[in-house]
Amino acid sequence: MQTINAVNRITQYLMLGDFDSVKRFCNSENISDDITAWSLAKIYAPLTDAQTQLLSEPILAQHAGWCSYHAGDYDKSHDFFTSAYRANTEDSYGAGLGLAKVYTRLGHWEAAKQWLLYELPTARQQNDLFMQAQCYGALGEIFLRANYPKLAYECFGNAFHVLPKGSSQREKQYNYQASALIRTGNTEQAEQYLMSALYLADNKQIDSVWHSLARLQFLWLQQQKTDSVKTYYTEYLQQKPNISIPEGFLNIAWAFLAEKQQNKPEAIQLANHALNCFNDFSMERAWTLKLLQILKHEPLTIAGIKPIQALFPEQTSNLIESPWLKLDLSEQGFAPIQAAQSLEQLWQARLLFFI
Amino acid sequence: MDTKIRLGLVGMGNQGQEYLRAEKYCQQVKIIAAYDTSPTIQQKISSNYPDITIVESLVQLQAQRLDGLILALPHHCYDEIWQELLAFNCPLLKEKPLGRNIKEAQHFINTAKEQGCPIQTAIQRRQHPSYIFLKDQLKNQTITELRAHLHLGFAIELDSPNTWRSDRKTSGGGALLDSGYHLIDLTHYLIGQFELINACLWDGDKLIQAESDSVESEAILLGRQGSTWVKIESKVSGEACANSKTGYKKSEAIEIVTTENSYLANREGVWKNNQPIFHCQRDWEKAIAQQIDDFANNITHNHWNNRIIWDQLPAMQMIERAYSLVFTA
Numbered sequence: 001m002q003t004i005n006a007v008n009r010i011t012q013y014l015m016l017g018d019f020d021s022v023k024r025f026c027n028s029e030n031i032s033d034d035i036t037a038w039s040l041a042k043i044y045a046p047l048t049d050a051q052t053q054l055l056s057e058p059i060l061a062q063h064a065g066w067c068s069y070h071a072g073d074y075d076k077s078h079d080f081f082t083s084a085y086r087a088n089t090e091d092s093y094g095a096g097l098g099l100a101k102v103y104t105r106l107g108h109w110e111a112a113k114q115w116l117l118y119e120l121p122t123a124r125q126q127n128d129l130f131m132q133a134q135c136y137g138a139l140g141e142i143f144l145r146a147n148y149p150k151l152a153y154e155c156f157g158n159a160f161h162v163l164p165k166g167s168s169q170r171e172k173q174y175n176y177q178a179s180a181l182i183r184t185g186n187t188e189q190a191e192q193y194l195m196s197a198l199y200l201a202d203n204k205q206i207d208s209v210w211h212s213l214a215r216l217q218f219l220w221l222q223q224q225k226t227d228s229v230k231t232y233y234t235e236y237l238q239q240k241p242n243i244s245i246p247e248g249f250l251n252i253a254w255a256f257l258a259e260k261q262q263n264k265p266e267a268i269q270l271a272n273h274a275l276n277c278f279n280d281f282s283m284e285r286a287w288t289l290k291l292l293q294i295l296k297h298e299p300l301t302i303a304g305i306k307p308i309q310a311l312f313p314e315q316t317s318n319l320i321e322s323p324w325l326k327l328d329l330s331e332q333g334f335a336p337i338q339a340a341q342s343l344e345q346l347w348q349a350r351l352l353f354f355i
Numbered sequence: 356m357d358t359k360i361r362l363g364l365v366g367m368g369n370q371g372q373e374y375l376r377a378e379k380y381c382q383q384v385k386i387i388a389a390y391d392t393s394p395t396i397q398q399k400i401s402s403n404y405p406d407i408t409i410v411e412s413l414v415q416l417q418a419q420r421l422d423g424l425i426l427a428l429p430h431h432c433y434d435e436i437w438q439e440l441l442a443f444n445c446p447l448l449k450e451k452p453l454g455r456n457i458k459e460a461q462h463f464i465n466t467a468k469e470q471g472c473p474i475q476t477a478i479q480r481r482q483h484p485s486y487i488f489l490k491d492q493l494k495n496q497t498i499t500e501l502r503a504h505l506h507l508g509f510a511i512e513l514d515s516p517n518t519w520r521s522d523r524k525t526s527g528g529g530a531l532l533d534s535g536y537h538l539i540d541l542t543h544y545l546i547g548q549f550e551l552i553n554a555c556l557w558d559g560d561k562l563i564q565a566e567s568d569s570v571e572s573e574a575i576l577l578g579r580q581g582s583t584w585v586k587i588e589s590k591v592s593g594e595a596c597a598n599s600k601t602g603y604k605k606s607e608a609i610e611i612v613t614t615e616n617s618y619l620a621n622r623e624g625v626w627k628n629n630q631p632i633f634h635c636q637r638d639w640e641k642a643i644a645q646q647i648d649d650f651a652n653n654i655t656h657n658h659w660n661n662r663i664i665w666d667q668l669p670a671m672q673m674i675e676r677a678y679s680l681v682f683t684a
Binding site: 121124125127150153154157158160161162181184185186189317318319320321322 | 502
């Protein structure tokens with residue numbers, strides 16, 4: 001009975017995306033080793049060797065896939081998720097989301113979309129609300145990058161509302177919705193979402209704060225404003241984020257701002273800082289490198305990305321999102337970065353990223 | 356002696372004229388008199404339908420000894436004349452939506468009840484043979500996904516000037532309240548009530564977020580009822596289509612996946628696992644005629660407690676929830 005209660009408790013936390021509570025529960029309660037191992041794998045937490053012995057191959061492969069993904073090693077991540085999918089067992093569930101995230105990062109947006117549309121009906125059948133929220137969030141990200149902001153907004157809204165009231169990570173979701181509204185031109189509403197995101201994150205969710213401010217800075221630049229978020233939100237920026245991506249984006253935005261103010265040395269310095277932030281993220285790095293080359297009048301190098309043969313799901317039976325299956329994103333991707341020859345083209349290329 | 360139910364028509368615009376065209380297929384009904392404020396329309400209808408008495412006021416219409424009234428006015432017109440309509444003291448078949456908002460819908464129902472005037476909302480799709488056949492097919496099946504769409508195929512923007520539909524005060528709403536009403540009602544008819552999860556309303560590329568904003572040309576809802584997930588998509592335009600005069604494809608369908616089969620139904624028929632299982636020869640006018648006959652039947656048997664009557668408010672409630680979700684986002 002104790003085991004059943006523990007699984008029930010953890011499942012409830014997972015359904016709300018409340019990873020902190022899962023971790024706390026696993027650390028504080030006397031629960032069996034296999035359930036602890038399974039729970040930690042579900043929240044992508046580090047596993048001991050003993051714990052890995054208790055998990056199935058597909059679950060281990062997915063765990064390794066996420067670890068590689070967060071480290072920016074998309075080749076490895078792709079191999080792990082592919083292996084989890086091909087195992088074709090109950091534990092393969094979720095590998096599609098992993099593959100979709102990898103393909104998004106590599107510019108294979110059609111494949112990414114197909115995997116999410118493949119995973120969603122299963123998540124619905126299993127009443128797995130957090131998986132649905134993750135899939136809709138990932139789908140929104142692809143539509144955003146591929147320039148379908150209305151669909152992106154719909155997906156982010158679905159991700160937000162499908163979760164029960166009081167779920168975790170709301171501040172992130174407000175940021176996502178703001179991104180979509182910036183692209184649709186609903187900039188006032190976008191600012192309101194960013195305000196809500198900042199308000200909810202406060203100083204506790206520091207990564208989200210940096211994501212909000214990066215989006216706000218890009219929005220102001222888009223509106224031809226020359227204000228810097230540094231001036232108004234200094235206290236938020238005292239603490240560095242745990243992940244370097246939003247710091248990179250904010251520095252890129254500041255680099256564009258400095259360039260606009262004809263302060264090229266500062267623009268170069270900021271772009272260099274962004275480059276360091278993007279060490280593990282190939283396309284963001286390629287974008288920044290090109291910006292630096294243009295700022296320094298250096299010859300442009302073509303950003304290389306190691307090609308991966310995209311895998312597609314065998315069969316997708318998704319009725320709810322069926323029109324999106326027909327939406328062809330195969331011509332999309334990061335090609336505009338490779339083709340960019342000017343500052344203006346690099347400015348436009350920001351739309352390929354989740355900002 | 357003619358024993359047909361004698362109906363009067365209030366409003367002879369596009370919707371009112373659909374009733375006039377459909378009447379020839381009715382078994383139990385005769386539209387004997389009609390009223391509209393526009394002299395141009397009065398003249399046109401008078402020449403096209405010489406058997407119908409065209410009147411110039413509601414008072415003249417009331418003098419026609421009517422068994423029931425069909426109400427086909429623009430959404431905002433009822434508020435002012437509602438008491439005059441109730442004074443007819445007869446059953447009312449009111450074109451959907453029941454009200455511009457839930458408050459108005461409840462007001463109409465409550466006041467009509469006090470006056471002893473049964474009120475029935477005209478929602479023709481329930482009477483359509485395809486959807487009736489589909490409902491029968493779904494018996495004892497577990498539905499996992501339902502997707503309903505209605506694309507009107509219009510090129511005109513709802514915010515074009517000088518139309519009552521373009522103003523939220525007069526229309527009450529756009530694609531959600533108008534064509535969306537049909538889809539919500541049809542979904543209720545097929546699977547019962549569902550809970551709303553998310554709603555997105557757009558006026559072109561502009562997000563609708565406040566009551567004062569323009570009227571929506573697109574409404575997209577996500578909902579669920581237990582393990583059945585529902586998506587509803589109502590658009591004034593639709594998919595781009597080079598062959599269409601408007602540039603948009605007119606389209607309507609309900610698609611359903613059950614644990615065993617898949618279905619598609621529209622006004623032409625029903626398909627099961629991509630194979631046709633029902634073909635519908637009956638056109639739209641006959642579905643409207645069926646509805647008028649059902650209304651007549653309710654009048655004859657004084658039968659005002661059937662599902663059509665009881666299901667009028669839930670559709671309005673769902674629409675209200677969707678607007679509320681969007682307006683308070």
